Amino acid sequence: MPQRLLIIGGTRFVGRHLAEAALAAGHGVTLFNRGQSGEPLPGAESIRGDRRGDLSALAAGRWDAVVDCCGYLPGEVAAMAQALKGRVDRYVFISSVSAYADFRQPNAEDSPLGVLADPDTTVVDGDTYGPLKAACEQAVRQVFGEQALLIRPGLVVGPHDHTGRFTWWPARVASAADGEPLLAPGHPEDELQFIDARDLAAFVLHAVAQGESGAFNVATLPRVHQFGDLLQHCVEAAGTRPQVCWASSAWLLAQQVSPWDQMPLWLGEDPGYAAFQRNNTLRAHDAGLRCRPLGETVADTLAWWRALPAEQQGFPKTGLPLERERELLSRLTTAQAS
Numbered sequence: 001m002p003q004r005l006l007i008i009g010g011t012r013f014v015g016r017h018l019a020e021a022a023l024a025a026g027h028g029v030t031l032f033n034r035g036q037s038g039e040p041l042p043g044a045e046s047i048r049g050d051r052r053g054d055l056s057a058l059a060a061g062r063w064d065a066v067v068d069c070c071g072y073l074p075g076e077v078a079a080m081a082q083a084l085k086g087r088v089d090r091y092v093f094i095s096s097v098s099a100y101a102d103f104r105q106p107n108a109e110d111s112p113l114g115v116l117a118d119p120d121t122t123v124v125d126g127d128t129y130g131p132l133k134a135a136c137e138q139a140v141r142q143v144f145g146e147q148a149l150l151i152r153p154g155l156v157v158g159p160h161d162h163t164g165r166f167t168w169w170p171a172r173v174a175s176a177a178d179g180e181p182l183l184a185p186g187h188p189e190d191e192l193q194f195i196d197a198r199d200l201a202a203f204v205l206h207a208v209a210q211g212e213s214g215a216f217n218v219a220t221l222p223r224v225h226q227f228g229d230l231l232q233h234c235v236e237a238a239g240t241r242p243q244v245c246w247a248s249s250a251w252l253l254a255q256q257v258s259p260w261d262q263m264p265l266w267l268g269e270d271p272g273y274a275a276f277q278r279n280n281t282l283r284a285h286d287a288g289l290r291c292r293p294l295g296e297t298v299a300d301t302l303a304w305w306r307a308l309p310a311e312q313q314g315f316p317k318t319g320l321p322l323e324r325e326r327e328l329l330s331r332l333t334t335a336q337a338s
């Protein structure tokens with residue numbers, strides 16, 4: 001049945017895919033955003049506004065559900081929830097698996113959530129992002145109770161990903177010449193877990209239609225994907241044949257390579273993150289989450305990246321500069337020969 005959806009955000013990555021899927025399914029879509037991160041898709045109604053400011057532009061509407069795609073501070077999420085109380089039947093909050101307190105063991109939806117050292121902080125950084133998401137969830141629950149649907153995605157990947165973290169790998173492989181050494185982190189059997197933004201969008205629409213509530217971890221099933229498979233899919237999609245050189249985590253750490261940022265998706269040897277990519281996602285899969293084949297995600301992400309204007313194909317915040325990678329490969333060859 002067609003729904004009327006309000007999307008807070010909806011022009012950039014996760015929200016954009018959600019808007020696209022909702023429009024394709026015949027739902028009515030209204031986007032609320034500032035107009036800084038892209039244009040609304042054709043067919044969507046657009047309301048301009050800043051969630052940090054005046055929300056009165058939302059006071060005339062009525063929707064079946066809101067999907068809040070850009071909530072990072074509990075005060076702002078609480079204000080949005082209050083403004084929409086009585087105007088939407090269901091509040092869907094895009095949270096994160098980072099909301100959990102601890103990643104040494106796999107987390108299920110009832111695992112303890114992170115707690116802020118300073119409950120009044122408005123600084124969103126590596127330390128506060130997760131516990132702030134947990135506090136945002138609580139703010140939604142306080143206003144919407146059983147009508148709150150809390151979506152905790154793992155790493156979100158696919159076309160339009162502005163972070164470059166996953167895209168780094170297909171792009172790096174595609175940039176390599178046949179036979180060129182390419183540095184790979186850890187071990188080919190290291191586990192990876194993520195969610196294609198299009199599968200996330202489909203699940204959100206499905207969960208809303210089913211009247212689901214409560215929390216859902218949304219990602220591939222644990223132990224399905226490994227780093228070696230990812231690079232193999234990158235090779236197949238790119239049609240290049242680099243020489244993949246695996247460097248152990250211990251060796252990379254000794255070279256001061258920083259996990260996640262400089263070698264995307266690699267988490268090093270930190271026991272505090274041992275199960276970060278092994279969360280329990282059974283509740284979402286039982287409720288209808290379907291994840292497309294990894295090869296499709298890789299190929300589509302590469303095609304999207306290749307179609308970007310050259311000035312947008314860089315990775316300013318992600319990955320190793322090529323010079324540094326070459327220097328490390330040379331040292332690795334020496335270390336392995338001795």
Ligand SMILES: NC(=O)c1ccc[n+]([C@@H]2O[C@H](COP(=O)([O-])OP(=O)(O)OC[C@H]3O[C@@H](n4cnc5c(N)ncnc54)[C@H](OP(=O)(O)O)[C@@H]3O)[C@@H](O)[C@H]2O)c1
Pocket residue numbers: 008009010011012013014015032033034035036037038049050051052068069070071094095096097152153154155156157163
């Ligand atoms: N990327 C991941 O791996 C990952 C993993 C887990 C969870 N998540 C969660 O997924 C959600 C979506 O991520 P994303 O990267 O797609 O989102 P995002 O880049 O934070 O959100 C961008 C969207 O929100 C709008 N927006 C931003 N600030 C706004 C404001 N003050 N008022 C109104 N609209 C505003 C933007 O439009 P304007 O700029 O035009 O306003 C744009 O449409 C986030 O909540 C994130 O925490 C992401």
